[in-house]
Amino acid sequence: xxxxxxxxxxxxxxxxxxxxxxxxxxxxxxQYSGIIDEHVTVRENAGIFDLSHMGEIYVSGKGAPSAxxxxxxxxxxKLDVGKALYTPICTPQGGIVDDILVYRDADExxxxxxxxxxxxxxxxxxxxxxxxxxxxxxxxxxTALIAVQxxxxxxxxxxxxxxxxxxxxxYQFEFSVIDDIPVRVSRTGYTGEDGFEVYVDAAGAGxxxxxxxxxxxxIGGVPVGLGARDTLRLEMKYCLYGNDIDxxxxxxxAGIGWTVKLDKGDFIGKDxxxxxxxxxxxxxxxxxVMVDAGIPRRDYAVTNAEEKSIGRVTSGSYSPSLRENxxxxxxxLPYDDVGTEILVDVRKxxxxxxxxxxxxxxxxGGR
Amino acid sequence: MNPEELNYSETHxxxxxxxxxxxxxxxxxxQSELGDIVYLELPGVGTEVTAGGEFGVVESxxxxxxxxxxxxxxxxxxxDAATEDPxxxxxxxxxxxxxxxxxxxDPSEVENLKTAAEYNEFIGA
Numbered sequence: 001x002x003x004x005x006x007x008x009x010x011x012x013x014x015x016x017x018x019x020x021x022x023x024x025x026x027x028x029x030x031q032y033s034g035i036i037d038e039h040v041t042v043r044e045n046a047g048i049f050d051l052s053h054m055g056e057i058y059v060s061g062k063g064a065p066s067a068x069x070x071x072x073x074x075x076x077x078k079l080d081v082g083k084a085l086y087t088p089i090c091t092p093q094g095g096i097v098d099d100i101l102v103y104r105d106a107d108e109x110x111x112x113x114x115x116x117x118x119x120x121x122x123x124x125x126x127x128x129x130x131x132x133x134x135x136x137x138x139x140x141x142x143t144a145l146i147a148v149q150x151x152x153x154x155x156x157x158x159x160x161x162x163x164x165x166x167x168x169x170x171y172q173f174e175f176s177v178i179d180d181i182p183v184r185v186s187r188t189g190y191t192g193e194d195g196f197e198v199y200v201d202a203a204g205a206g207x208x209x210x211x212x213x214x215x216x217x218x219i220g221g222v223p224v225g226l227g228a229r230d231t232l233r234l235e236m237k238y239c240l241y242g243n244d245i246d247x248x249x250x251x252x253x254a255g256i257g258w259t260v261k262l263d264k265g266d267f268i269g270k271d272x273x274x275x276x277x278x279x280x281x282x283x284x285x286x287x288x289v290m291v292d293a294g295i296p297r298r299d300y301a302v303t304n305a306e307e308k309s310i311g312r313v314t315s316g317s318y319s320p321s322l323r324e325n326x327x328x329x330x331x332x333l334p335y336d337d338v339g340t341e342i343l344v345d346v347r348k349x350x351x352x353x354x355x356x357x358x359x360x361x362x363x364x365g366g367r
Numbered sequence: 368m369n370p371e372e373l374n375y376s377e378t379h380x381x382x383x384x385x386x387x388x389x390x391x392x393x394x395x396x397x398q399s400e401l402g403d404i405v406y407l408e409l410p411g412v413g414t415e416v417t418a419g420g421e422f423g424v425v426e427s428x429x430x431x432x433x434x435x436x437x438x439x440x441x442x443x444x445x446x447d448a449a450t451e452d453p454x455x456x457x458x459x460x461x462x463x464x465x466x467x468x469x470x471x472x473d474p475s476e477v478e479n480l481k482t483a484a485e486y487n488e489f490i491g492a
Contacts, residue, residue, distance in 0.1 A: 034402060036403045
Protein backbone atom coordinates (compact mmCIF):
# COMPACT_ATOMS: atom_id res chain seq x y z
CA UNK A 1 0.00 0.00 0.00
CA UNK A 2 1.43 3.33 -1.06
CA UNK A 3 1.92 5.98 1.57
CA UNK A 4 -1.18 8.10 2.12
CA UNK A 5 -1.18 11.43 0.33
CA UNK A 6 -1.39 14.64 2.32
CA UNK A 7 -3.62 17.15 0.50
CA UNK A 8 -2.34 20.71 -0.05
CA UNK A 9 -4.37 21.95 2.93
CA UNK A 10 -3.11 19.29 5.35
CA UNK A 11 -1.18 21.69 7.60
CA UNK A 12 -4.17 23.98 7.93
CA UNK A 13 -6.36 21.12 9.17
CA UNK A 14 -3.78 20.09 11.73
CA UNK A 15 -3.50 23.70 12.95
CA UNK A 16 -7.27 23.82 13.30
CA UNK A 17 -7.13 20.75 15.54
CA UNK A 18 -8.85 18.43 13.10
CA UNK A 19 -8.83 14.72 13.70
CA UNK A 20 -7.13 13.32 10.61
CA UNK A 21 -7.87 9.90 9.14
CA UNK A 22 -6.77 7.96 6.14
CA UNK A 23 -9.50 7.79 3.53
CA UNK A 24 -9.01 6.21 0.11
CA UNK A 25 -5.27 6.82 0.27
CA UNK A 26 -5.50 10.43 1.45
CA UNK A 27 -5.06 11.88 4.93
CA UNK A 28 -8.22 13.91 5.41
CA UNK A 29 -9.99 15.71 8.28
CA UNK A 30 -12.82 13.58 9.67
CA GLN A 31 -13.93 16.19 12.20
CA TYR A 32 -12.99 19.50 13.78
CA SER A 33 -15.41 20.68 16.49
CA GLY A 34 -17.50 17.50 16.37
CA ILE A 35 -19.73 15.83 13.80
CA ILE A 36 -23.04 16.96 15.28
CA ASP A 37 -21.99 20.61 15.67
CA GLU A 38 -20.55 20.69 12.14
CA HIS A 39 -23.64 19.01 10.69
CA VAL A 40 -26.10 21.34 12.37
CA THR A 41 -24.06 24.42 11.43
CA VAL A 42 -24.16 23.44 7.74
CA ARG A 43 -27.95 23.02 7.90
CA GLU A 44 -28.46 26.35 9.67
CA ASN A 45 -25.61 28.54 8.47
CA ALA A 46 -22.57 27.39 6.48
CA GLY A 47 -19.61 25.07 6.51
CA ILE A 48 -16.36 24.82 4.57
CA PHE A 49 -14.99 21.45 3.45
CA ASP A 50 -11.69 20.30 1.98
CA LEU A 51 -12.54 17.65 -0.62
CA SER A 52 -9.20 17.59 -2.36
CA HIS A 53 -9.15 13.80 -2.27
CA MET A 54 -11.74 13.77 -5.06
CA GLY A 55 -10.32 13.05 -8.51
CA GLU A 56 -10.42 15.26 -11.60
CA ILE A 57 -10.03 13.57 -14.97
CA TYR A 58 -10.18 15.59 -18.18
CA VAL A 59 -11.49 14.21 -21.46
CA SER A 60 -10.94 16.47 -24.42
CA GLY A 61 -10.44 16.57 -28.16
CA LYS A 62 -12.19 15.57 -31.31
CA GLY A 63 -15.19 13.33 -30.73
CA ALA A 64 -15.15 13.75 -26.95
CA PRO A 65 -18.92 14.35 -26.61
CA SER A 66 -20.03 11.25 -28.49
CA ALA A 67 -17.24 9.14 -27.00
CA UNK A 68 -18.18 10.15 -23.45
CA UNK A 69 -21.84 9.55 -24.20
CA UNK A 70 -20.98 5.90 -24.89
CA UNK A 71 -19.20 5.68 -21.53
CA UNK A 72 -21.88 6.98 -19.17
CA UNK A 73 -25.60 6.43 -18.82
CA UNK A 74 -26.73 10.04 -18.53
CA UNK A 75 -26.94 12.52 -21.41
CA UNK A 76 -23.53 14.21 -21.40
CA UNK A 77 -23.39 14.76 -25.15
CA LYS A 78 -26.31 17.18 -24.94
CA LEU A 79 -25.02 18.91 -21.81
CA ASP A 80 -24.65 22.69 -22.23
CA VAL A 81 -21.23 24.25 -21.84
CA GLY A 82 -21.13 25.73 -18.32
CA LYS A 83 -23.28 23.02 -16.80
CA ALA A 84 -22.57 19.92 -14.74
CA LEU A 85 -24.36 16.59 -14.66
CA TYR A 86 -24.44 13.65 -12.25
CA THR A 87 -24.05 10.26 -13.88
CA PRO A 88 -23.00 6.70 -13.19
CA ILE A 89 -20.40 4.90 -15.29
CA CYS A 90 -21.66 1.34 -15.73
CA THR A 91 -20.24 -2.06 -16.50
CA PRO A 92 -21.72 -4.06 -19.40
CA GLN A 93 -23.80 -5.86 -16.74
CA GLY A 94 -25.21 -2.55 -15.47
CA GLY A 95 -23.14 -2.46 -12.28
CA ILE A 96 -21.75 0.89 -11.19
CA VAL A 97 -18.06 1.50 -11.88
CA ASP A 98 -18.36 4.93 -10.27
CA ASP A 99 -20.78 7.79 -9.84
CA ILE A 100 -19.32 11.03 -11.09
CA LEU A 101 -19.96 14.65 -11.94
CA VAL A 102 -19.34 15.67 -15.54
CA TYR A 103 -18.57 19.33 -16.27
CA ARG A 104 -18.69 20.58 -19.84
CA ASP A 105 -15.98 23.23 -20.06
CA ALA A 106 -16.12 23.67 -23.85
CA ASP A 107 -17.62 21.88 -26.85
CA GLU A 108 -14.96 19.19 -26.75
CA UNK A 109 -13.62 19.54 -23.20
CA UNK A 110 -15.06 17.81 -20.15
CA UNK A 111 -13.91 17.43 -16.57
CA UNK A 112 -15.00 14.30 -14.71
CA UNK A 113 -15.02 14.48 -10.92
CA UNK A 114 -14.61 10.97 -9.56
CA UNK A 115 -14.49 9.33 -6.15
CA UNK A 116 -11.07 9.26 -4.50
CA UNK A 117 -11.04 5.48 -4.20
CA UNK A 118 -11.75 5.13 -7.92
CA UNK A 119 -9.30 7.56 -9.50
CA UNK A 120 -6.99 4.92 -10.96
CA UNK A 121 -9.80 2.56 -11.87
CA UNK A 122 -11.75 5.31 -13.64
CA UNK A 123 -8.72 6.65 -15.45
CA UNK A 124 -7.99 3.15 -16.77
CA UNK A 125 -11.64 2.50 -17.57
CA UNK A 126 -12.17 5.77 -19.43
CA UNK A 127 -8.85 5.47 -21.26
CA UNK A 128 -9.55 1.85 -22.12
CA UNK A 129 -13.00 2.49 -23.54
CA UNK A 130 -12.47 5.71 -25.51
CA UNK A 131 -12.00 5.47 -29.27
CA UNK A 132 -8.99 7.07 -30.93
CA UNK A 133 -9.21 10.85 -30.81
CA UNK A 134 -10.06 12.23 -27.36
CA UNK A 135 -7.29 12.58 -24.78
CA UNK A 136 -7.59 11.58 -21.14
CA UNK A 137 -5.65 13.38 -18.46
CA UNK A 138 -5.66 12.82 -14.70
CA UNK A 139 -5.23 16.14 -12.88
CA UNK A 140 -6.37 14.84 -9.50
CA UNK A 141 -3.21 15.53 -7.55
CA UNK A 142 -2.75 19.02 -8.91
CA THR A 143 -6.35 20.02 -8.20
CA ALA A 144 -7.78 21.01 -4.83
CA LEU A 145 -11.52 21.10 -4.14
CA ILE A 146 -13.04 23.31 -1.46
CA ALA A 147 -16.78 23.23 -0.82
CA VAL A 148 -18.88 25.84 0.93
CA GLN A 149 -22.32 24.50 1.82
CA UNK A 150 -25.30 25.80 3.73
CA UNK A 151 -27.97 28.50 3.48
CA UNK A 152 -25.33 31.26 3.86
CA UNK A 153 -23.01 29.83 1.20
CA UNK A 154 -24.03 32.20 -1.59
CA UNK A 155 -23.16 35.24 0.53
CA UNK A 156 -19.74 33.78 1.33
CA UNK A 157 -18.74 32.67 -2.15
CA UNK A 158 -20.16 35.78 -3.84
CA UNK A 159 -18.02 37.96 -1.61
CA UNK A 160 -14.94 35.83 -2.28
CA UNK A 161 -15.31 36.09 -6.07
CA UNK A 162 -16.67 39.66 -5.84
CA UNK A 163 -19.55 38.75 -8.12
CA UNK A 164 -23.28 38.34 -7.96
CA UNK A 165 -23.93 34.60 -7.97
CA UNK A 166 -27.73 34.73 -7.80
CA UNK A 167 -27.94 33.84 -11.50
CA UNK A 168 -25.55 30.91 -11.20
CA UNK A 169 -28.12 28.16 -10.91
CA UNK A 170 -27.95 24.68 -9.44
CA TYR A 171 -25.54 22.50 -11.45
CA GLN A 172 -24.09 25.46 -13.31
CA PHE A 173 -20.51 26.62 -13.02
CA GLU A 174 -18.26 29.46 -14.12
CA PHE A 175 -14.60 30.36 -14.10
CA SER A 176 -13.68 33.22 -11.81
CA VAL A 177 -10.92 34.38 -9.46
CA ILE A 178 -10.47 34.53 -5.70
CA ASP A 179 -7.60 36.79 -4.65
CA ASP A 180 -6.38 36.78 -8.27
CA ILE A 181 -6.21 32.97 -8.28
CA PRO A 182 -8.21 31.28 -11.05
CA VAL A 183 -11.00 29.07 -9.75
CA ARG A 184 -13.92 27.06 -11.05
CA VAL A 185 -17.04 27.91 -9.05
CA SER A 186 -19.79 25.32 -9.27
CA ARG A 187 -23.21 25.41 -7.63
CA THR A 188 -23.18 21.78 -6.57
CA GLY A 189 -22.74 19.77 -3.40
CA TYR A 190 -23.40 16.65 -1.40
CA THR A 191 -25.35 18.03 1.55
CA GLY A 192 -28.80 18.89 0.21
CA GLU A 193 -28.26 22.53 1.11
CA ASP A 194 -27.54 25.36 -1.27
CA GLY A 195 -23.82 25.29 -1.83
CA PHE A 196 -20.76 25.69 -3.99
CA GLU A 197 -17.75 23.65 -4.92
CA VAL A 198 -14.60 25.59 -5.77
CA TYR A 199 -11.86 23.89 -7.78
CA VAL A 200 -8.41 25.42 -7.71
CA ASP A 201 -4.90 24.48 -8.70
CA ALA A 202 -3.10 22.93 -5.72
CA ALA A 203 -0.56 25.78 -5.67
CA GLY A 204 -3.32 28.33 -5.00
CA ALA A 205 -5.36 26.16 -2.64
CA GLY A 206 -4.03 27.70 0.57
CA UNK A 207 -4.91 31.28 -0.35
CA UNK A 208 -8.37 30.31 -1.64
CA UNK A 209 -9.07 28.24 1.49
CA UNK A 210 -7.97 31.14 3.70
CA UNK A 211 -10.25 33.59 1.90
CA UNK A 212 -13.28 31.28 2.04
CA UNK A 213 -12.48 30.12 5.57
CA UNK A 214 -12.34 33.69 6.93
CA UNK A 215 -15.63 34.60 5.27
CA UNK A 216 -17.29 31.38 6.48
CA UNK A 217 -16.15 31.58 10.09
CA UNK A 218 -16.75 35.36 10.07
CA ILE A 219 -20.50 34.73 9.97
CA GLY A 220 -20.47 31.80 12.37
CA GLY A 221 -19.78 28.98 9.94
CA VAL A 222 -17.34 26.18 10.70
CA PRO A 223 -14.89 23.86 8.95
CA VAL A 224 -16.53 20.48 8.33
CA GLY A 225 -14.89 17.06 8.09
CA LEU A 226 -15.76 13.88 6.26
CA GLY A 227 -17.77 12.65 9.26
CA ALA A 228 -20.44 15.31 8.95
CA ARG A 229 -20.23 15.15 5.17
CA ASP A 230 -21.41 11.55 5.51
CA THR A 231 -24.31 12.31 7.87
CA LEU A 232 -25.39 15.27 5.69
CA ARG A 233 -25.49 13.20 2.53
CA LEU A 234 -27.17 10.27 4.27
CA GLU A 235 -30.11 12.44 5.37
CA MET A 236 -30.61 13.24 1.66
CA LYS A 237 -30.17 9.60 0.55
CA TYR A 238 -27.28 10.60 -1.67
CA CYS A 239 -25.44 7.39 -2.51
CA LEU A 240 -21.92 6.81 -1.21
CA TYR A 241 -19.80 4.78 -3.59
CA GLY A 242 -18.42 1.66 -1.94
CA ASN A 243 -21.30 1.59 0.55
CA ASP A 244 -24.61 2.09 -1.23
CA ILE A 245 -23.46 1.49 -4.78
CA ASP A 246 -20.71 -0.54 -6.41
CA UNK A 247 -20.17 -2.83 -9.36
CA UNK A 248 -22.63 -5.32 -7.85
CA UNK A 249 -25.53 -2.87 -7.82
CA UNK A 250 -27.27 -1.03 -10.65
CA UNK A 251 -28.57 2.56 -10.87
CA UNK A 252 -32.12 1.19 -11.15
CA UNK A 253 -31.75 -0.72 -7.88
CA ALA A 254 -30.13 2.29 -6.20
CA GLY A 255 -33.03 4.59 -7.07
CA ILE A 256 -31.03 6.79 -9.43
CA GLY A 257 -32.79 5.52 -12.53
CA TRP A 258 -33.23 9.14 -13.69
CA THR A 259 -29.55 9.07 -14.64
CA VAL A 260 -30.11 6.17 -17.05
CA LYS A 261 -31.19 7.46 -20.45
CA LEU A 262 -32.28 4.38 -22.34
CA ASP A 263 -33.61 6.56 -25.17
CA LYS A 264 -30.22 7.97 -26.08
CA GLY A 265 -27.65 6.16 -28.25
CA ASP A 266 -25.67 3.13 -27.20
CA PHE A 267 -23.69 3.19 -23.94
CA ILE A 268 -21.95 0.60 -21.81
CA GLY A 269 -24.53 -1.24 -19.73
CA LYS A 270 -27.51 -0.13 -21.81
CA ASP A 271 -28.68 -3.63 -22.79
CA UNK A 272 -28.47 -4.98 -19.26
CA UNK A 273 -30.20 -1.95 -17.77
CA UNK A 274 -32.89 -2.02 -20.45
CA UNK A 275 -33.51 -5.65 -19.62
CA UNK A 276 -33.64 -4.93 -15.89
CA UNK A 277 -36.04 -2.07 -16.42
CA UNK A 278 -38.32 -4.28 -18.52
CA UNK A 279 -38.28 -7.16 -16.02
CA UNK A 280 -38.36 -4.89 -12.97
CA UNK A 281 -35.76 -4.83 -10.21
CA UNK A 282 -35.91 -7.47 -7.49
CA UNK A 283 -34.48 -5.25 -4.75
CA UNK A 284 -34.26 -1.55 -4.09
CA UNK A 285 -32.18 0.80 -2.00
CA UNK A 286 -34.62 1.93 0.67
CA UNK A 287 -34.41 4.27 3.63
CA UNK A 288 -35.53 3.21 7.09
CA VAL A 289 -35.76 4.67 10.57
CA MET A 290 -35.07 2.59 13.66
CA VAL A 291 -38.09 2.09 15.90
CA ASP A 292 -36.15 0.14 18.53
CA ALA A 293 -32.93 1.43 20.03
CA GLY A 294 -29.70 0.87 18.11
CA ILE A 295 -27.86 2.38 15.20
CA PRO A 296 -27.83 0.55 11.88
CA ARG A 297 -24.38 0.09 10.38
CA ARG A 298 -23.06 -1.11 7.06
CA ASP A 299 -23.45 -4.85 6.40
CA TYR A 300 -25.94 -5.49 9.19
CA ALA A 301 -28.43 -8.12 8.03
CA VAL A 302 -32.10 -7.28 7.52
CA THR A 303 -34.86 -9.84 8.03
CA ASN A 304 -38.65 -9.98 8.03
CA ALA A 305 -40.77 -11.00 11.01
CA GLU A 306 -40.18 -14.67 10.13
CA GLU A 307 -36.42 -14.06 10.35
CA LYS A 308 -36.00 -14.64 6.63
CA SER A 309 -33.19 -12.60 5.11
CA ILE A 310 -34.56 -9.75 2.99
CA GLY A 311 -31.53 -7.54 2.56
CA ARG A 312 -28.59 -5.75 4.12
CA VAL A 313 -27.70 -2.32 5.42
CA THR A 314 -25.36 -0.24 3.24
CA SER A 315 -25.17 2.97 5.33
CA GLY A 316 -26.46 3.99 8.72
CA SER A 317 -26.00 6.62 11.36
CA TYR A 318 -27.53 8.76 13.99
CA SER A 319 -29.19 11.65 12.12
CA PRO A 320 -28.28 14.94 13.81
CA SER A 321 -31.14 16.80 12.08
CA LEU A 322 -33.86 14.27 12.82
CA ARG A 323 -32.38 12.98 16.08
CA GLU A 324 -33.25 9.47 15.00
CA ASN A 325 -31.22 6.52 13.84
CA UNK A 326 -31.51 6.12 10.08
CA UNK A 327 -30.18 3.75 7.48
CA UNK A 328 -30.12 2.74 3.84
CA UNK A 329 -30.17 -0.79 2.60
CA UNK A 330 -31.08 -3.01 -0.32
CA UNK A 331 -34.39 -4.66 0.44
CA UNK A 332 -36.06 -7.38 -1.59
CA LEU A 333 -39.36 -6.25 -3.08
CA PRO A 334 -41.93 -5.61 -1.70
CA TYR A 335 -40.23 -4.94 1.63
CA ASP A 336 -39.09 -1.58 0.26
CA ASP A 337 -42.66 -0.25 0.47
CA VAL A 338 -42.96 2.79 2.73
CA GLY A 339 -44.34 1.77 6.11
CA THR A 340 -43.07 -1.81 6.01
CA GLU A 341 -41.67 -3.05 9.30
CA ILE A 342 -38.32 -4.75 9.03
CA LEU A 343 -35.82 -6.18 11.53
CA VAL A 344 -32.23 -4.98 11.51
CA ASP A 345 -29.76 -7.35 13.10
CA VAL A 346 -27.88 -5.02 15.46
CA ARG A 347 -25.13 -7.06 17.10
CA LYS A 348 -27.10 -10.31 16.82
CA UNK A 349 -30.29 -8.81 18.21
CA UNK A 350 -33.16 -8.12 15.78
CA UNK A 351 -34.36 -4.54 16.18
CA UNK A 352 -37.49 -3.10 14.68
CA UNK A 353 -37.21 -0.48 11.95
CA UNK A 354 -39.67 1.05 9.50
CA UNK A 355 -39.21 1.87 5.82
CA UNK A 356 -39.77 5.58 5.23
CA UNK A 357 -39.90 7.99 2.32
CA UNK A 358 -36.61 9.47 1.22
CA UNK A 359 -34.90 11.85 1.40
CA UNK A 360 -35.19 11.49 5.15
CA UNK A 361 -34.93 15.23 5.50
CA UNK A 362 -37.35 17.49 3.64
CA UNK A 363 -35.57 20.78 3.09
CA UNK A 364 -37.62 23.92 2.60
CA GLY A 365 -35.13 25.88 0.53
CA GLY A 366 -33.20 22.79 -0.38
CA ARG A 367 -32.25 21.08 -3.53
CA MET B 368 -5.96 15.08 32.69
CA ASN B 369 -6.67 11.53 33.90
CA PRO B 370 -7.41 11.71 37.62
CA GLU B 371 -4.60 10.30 39.78
CA GLU B 372 -6.88 8.48 42.21
CA LEU B 373 -8.51 6.29 39.58
CA ASN B 374 -7.46 3.01 38.00
CA TYR B 375 -7.60 2.33 34.28
CA SER B 376 -8.03 -0.56 31.85
CA GLU B 377 -6.39 -1.13 28.49
CA THR B 378 -9.85 -0.91 26.95
CA HIS B 379 -10.13 2.70 28.16
CA UNK B 380 -12.45 2.37 31.12
CA UNK B 381 -11.68 4.17 34.37
CA UNK B 382 -12.40 2.47 37.68
CA UNK B 383 -12.95 4.07 41.05
CA UNK B 384 -12.73 1.61 43.95
CA UNK B 385 -14.84 2.34 46.99
CA UNK B 386 -14.74 -0.62 49.38
CA UNK B 387 -16.29 -3.56 47.50
CA UNK B 388 -17.87 -1.43 44.82
CA UNK B 389 -16.20 -0.17 41.66
CA UNK B 390 -17.61 2.71 39.64
CA UNK B 391 -16.78 2.36 35.93
CA UNK B 392 -16.72 4.99 33.22
CA UNK B 393 -15.05 5.82 29.91
CA UNK B 394 -11.79 7.73 29.92
CA UNK B 395 -11.39 11.16 28.39
CA UNK B 396 -9.14 9.63 25.75
CA UNK B 397 -11.91 7.17 24.79
CA GLN B 398 -14.69 9.76 24.60
CA SER B 399 -12.47 12.07 22.58
CA GLU B 400 -11.51 9.33 20.13
CA LEU B 401 -15.14 8.27 19.73
CA GLY B 402 -16.45 11.78 19.16
CA ASP B 403 -20.12 12.63 19.71
CA ILE B 404 -21.60 9.73 21.68
CA VAL B 405 -25.21 9.13 20.68
CA TYR B 406 -26.08 5.71 22.05
CA LEU B 407 -25.22 3.67 25.14
CA GLU B 408 -26.33 0.15 25.91
CA LEU B 409 -25.63 -0.83 29.52
CA PRO B 410 -26.39 -4.04 31.43
CA GLY B 411 -29.31 -4.21 33.84
CA VAL B 412 -28.82 -4.16 37.59
CA GLY B 413 -28.05 -7.70 38.77
CA THR B 414 -26.12 -8.69 35.63
CA GLU B 415 -22.95 -10.67 36.30
CA VAL B 416 -19.97 -9.33 34.38
CA THR B 417 -16.55 -10.90 33.86
CA ALA B 418 -13.25 -9.05 33.70
CA GLY B 419 -12.38 -8.53 30.05
CA GLY B 420 -15.86 -9.51 28.90
CA GLU B 421 -18.23 -7.28 26.99
CA PHE B 422 -20.82 -5.60 29.16
CA GLY B 423 -22.31 -3.01 26.87
CA VAL B 424 -21.93 -0.89 23.77
CA VAL B 425 -21.09 2.73 23.16
CA GLU B 426 -21.84 4.27 19.78
CA SER B 427 -20.71 7.58 18.41
CA UNK B 428 -22.02 9.04 15.17
CA UNK B 429 -19.25 7.26 13.32
CA UNK B 430 -18.79 3.93 15.04
CA UNK B 431 -19.90 1.29 17.50
CA UNK B 432 -17.51 0.10 20.18
CA UNK B 433 -17.79 -2.58 22.87
CA UNK B 434 -17.59 -1.69 26.51
CA UNK B 435 -15.47 -4.17 28.44
CA UNK B 436 -15.80 -4.97 32.10
CA UNK B 437 -12.50 -4.13 33.78
CA UNK B 438 -13.39 -6.30 36.79
CA UNK B 439 -15.66 -9.24 37.59
CA UNK B 440 -18.76 -8.87 39.69
CA UNK B 441 -22.41 -7.96 39.80
CA UNK B 442 -23.85 -4.73 38.45
CA UNK B 443 -25.48 -2.87 41.36
CA UNK B 444 -26.23 0.48 39.71
CA UNK B 445 -26.57 1.86 36.18
CA UNK B 446 -26.40 5.51 35.19
CA ASP B 447 -29.77 6.01 33.52
CA ALA B 448 -29.00 9.69 32.97
CA ALA B 449 -26.17 8.64 30.67
CA THR B 450 -28.27 6.20 28.64
CA GLU B 451 -30.90 8.89 28.22
CA ASP B 452 -28.37 11.58 27.29
CA PRO B 453 -25.22 9.81 26.07
CA UNK B 454 -23.54 13.18 25.35
CA UNK B 455 -23.12 13.35 29.13
CA UNK B 456 -20.15 11.02 28.65
CA UNK B 457 -18.56 13.56 26.28
CA UNK B 458 -19.24 16.45 28.62
CA UNK B 459 -18.23 14.92 31.95
CA UNK B 460 -16.73 11.47 31.56
CA UNK B 461 -15.21 11.34 35.07
CA UNK B 462 -18.27 12.76 36.83
CA UNK B 463 -21.92 12.78 35.74
CA UNK B 464 -21.07 10.54 32.80
CA UNK B 465 -20.16 7.43 34.81
CA UNK B 466 -21.63 4.19 33.43
CA UNK B 467 -22.12 1.40 36.01
CA UNK B 468 -21.25 0.36 39.55
CA UNK B 469 -20.07 -3.21 40.07
CA UNK B 470 -19.87 -5.15 43.32
CA UNK B 471 -16.51 -6.88 43.10
CA UNK B 472 -16.29 -10.64 43.07
CA ASP B 473 -12.52 -10.80 43.38
CA PRO B 474 -10.92 -7.59 44.72
CA SER B 475 -7.46 -8.93 43.82
CA GLU B 476 -8.31 -8.24 40.14
CA VAL B 477 -7.72 -4.57 40.91
CA GLU B 478 -4.00 -5.32 40.79
CA ASN B 479 -4.30 -6.00 37.06
CA LEU B 480 -5.43 -2.43 36.38
CA LYS B 481 -3.22 0.47 35.41
CA THR B 482 -2.39 3.51 37.48
CA ALA B 483 -2.99 6.98 36.02
CA ALA B 484 0.71 7.24 35.14
CA GLU B 485 0.69 3.82 33.46
CA TYR B 486 -2.45 4.68 31.51
CA ASN B 487 -1.01 8.00 30.37
CA GLU B 488 1.99 6.16 29.04
CA PHE B 489 -0.27 3.55 27.42
CA ILE B 490 -2.16 6.18 25.42
CA GLY B 491 0.99 8.13 24.71
CA ALA B 492 -0.21 11.19 26.60
